[in-house]
Amino acid sequence: MSPLRWGAWLLLLAGPAASIASPADESGGARGGGRGAGERGAGDEPQRQHHDSSYGTFASEFYDLRYLSEEGYPFPTAPPVDPFAKIRVDDCGKTKGCFRYGKPGCNAETCDYFLSYRRIGADVEFELSADTDGWVAVGFSSDKKMGGDDVMACVHDDNGRVRIQHFYNVGQWAKEIQRNPARDEEGIFENNRVTCRFKRPVYVPRDETIVDLHLSWYYLFAWGPAIQGSITRHDIDSPPVSERVVSIYKYEDIFMPSAAYQTFSSPFCLLLIVALTFYLLMGTP
Numbered sequence: 001m002s003p004l005r006w007g008a009w010l011l012l013l014a015g016p017a018a019s020i021a022s023p024a025d026e027s028g029g030a031r032g033g034g035r036g037a038g039e040r041g042a043g044d045e046p047q048r049q050h051h052d053s054s055y056g057t058f059a060s061e062f063y064d065l066r067y068l069s070e071e072g073y074p075f076p077t078a079p080p081v082d083p084f085a086k087i088r089v090d091d092c093g094k095t096k097g098c099f100r101y102g103k104p105g106c107n108a109e110t111c112d113y114f115l116s117y118r119r120i121g122a123d124v125e126f127e128l129s130a131d132t133d134g135w136v137a138v139g140f141s142s143d144k145k146m147g148g149d150d151v152m153a154c155v156h157d158d159n160g161r162v163r164i165q166h167f168y169n170v171g172q173w174a175k176e177i178q179r180n181p182a183r184d185e186e187g188i189f190e191n192n193r194v195t196c197r198f199k200r201p202v203y204v205p206r207d208e209t210i211v212d213l214h215l216s217w218y219y220l221f222a223w224g225p226a227i228q229g230s231i232t233r234h235d236i237d238s239p240p241v242s243e244r245v246v247s248i249y250k251y252e253d254i255f256m257p258s259a260a261y262q263t264f265s266s267p268f269c270l271l272l273i274v275a276l277t278f279y280l281l282m283g284t285p
Contacts, residue, residue: 084188084195087127092116093253101221101240101256102131109193112258113221113240117248122202123183124213124248128154129195130223135231136194139169139220140211144241147171149220150211154187154196157229162187164198167231168209174231177209194223202248216245 087108092098096118102111108129115138116127130136137153139146151167151174164187166180181204187196204210211217219242224234240256 084186084197087114087116087129087195087197091118093251095251096125097246097248097251098253099219099221099242099256100254102258103261104255104257108195109191113223115219115221117246118251119202119248120199123199124202125184125197125199126152127195127197129193131192132194132223132225132235133189133192134194134224134226136196136223137167137221137231139222140213140217141220141241142217144218144220146220150209151220152182152198152200153231154194154198155226155229155231156187156189156194157226159229160189162189162194162196163229164196166209179207179209181210213248216247218242218244219246 089098089107096116098116099114100106100111101113106112106114108114108116108127111129112131113136114127114129118125126138128136128138133156135153135155137151139149139151141149146169149169151169153165153167153174154162155165156162164180164182164185166177166182167174168177169175181200182198183200185196185198187194189195200213202213204212220239221241222234222239225232236259242254
């Protein structure tokens with residue numbers, strides 16, 4: 001083949017290869033003063049390093065979350081929730097004060113009503129439990145009657161939650177107060193019982209609806225049903241009340257028998273039983 005034909009073939013083969021160059025390559029070549037395709041500009045390496053570094057930081061932070069499934073795939077996971085710690089009655093009268101209302105020998109899980117209190121620093125921790133699916137409460141009163149009392153209540157709502165609410169007794173009506181001194185609140189509804197635990201400060205700024213717990217008060221104990229998370233009238237007509245004022249600086253374990261166990265505990269009933277026994281033993285004349 002003649003040299004002329006060899007030159008033509010070479011031009012045809014080189015033409016397509018030259019035509020596939022991208023506009024970016026062409027513009028880059030123009031800006032880089034005719035830089036070759038195999039050469040790298042001075043600013044390319046730092047940009048690539050910055051990109052690699054950013055990706056590595058992101059990947060490191062992402063996988064440090066340690067939320068991995070068994071197969072090793074990352075997925076969002078909610079933090080674990082601590083279960084409600086069981087109320088200890090062995091500490092009653094020793095490291096905390098307790099009130100039990102119900103069957104003799106009952107505890108926080110079997111009493112009709114249970115309350116404990118203990119000082120923790122500048123706070124008082126209360127634990128309440130009652131045999132109800134509605135609410136359980138304690139009132140702090142200057143007398144043994146309902147009216148003008150600071151009340152803390154644990155209310156079971158329709159969503160299954162137990163919320164701690166603050167009330168003030170206006171006569172025979174409990175009015176909810178938005179200012180709530182409770183903190184570190186927790187509660188549970190289980191086995192048809194409402195149980196809760198919360199703290200409130202010993203000293204509070206002067207407020208008509210919140211009493212200072214460093215003073216002694218009568219404790220009013222109440223529980224009852226709730227409708228859509230709102231408390232209704234208490235279960236019994238005459239809820240139990242502490243026999244005397246309660247001081248948070250003195251721990252006692254006080255039991256109060258419920259009505260079902262008070263029948264044979266009154267002096268009159270005991271005297272009647274003795275008289276009947278004597279009559280049956282002696283017989284009729």
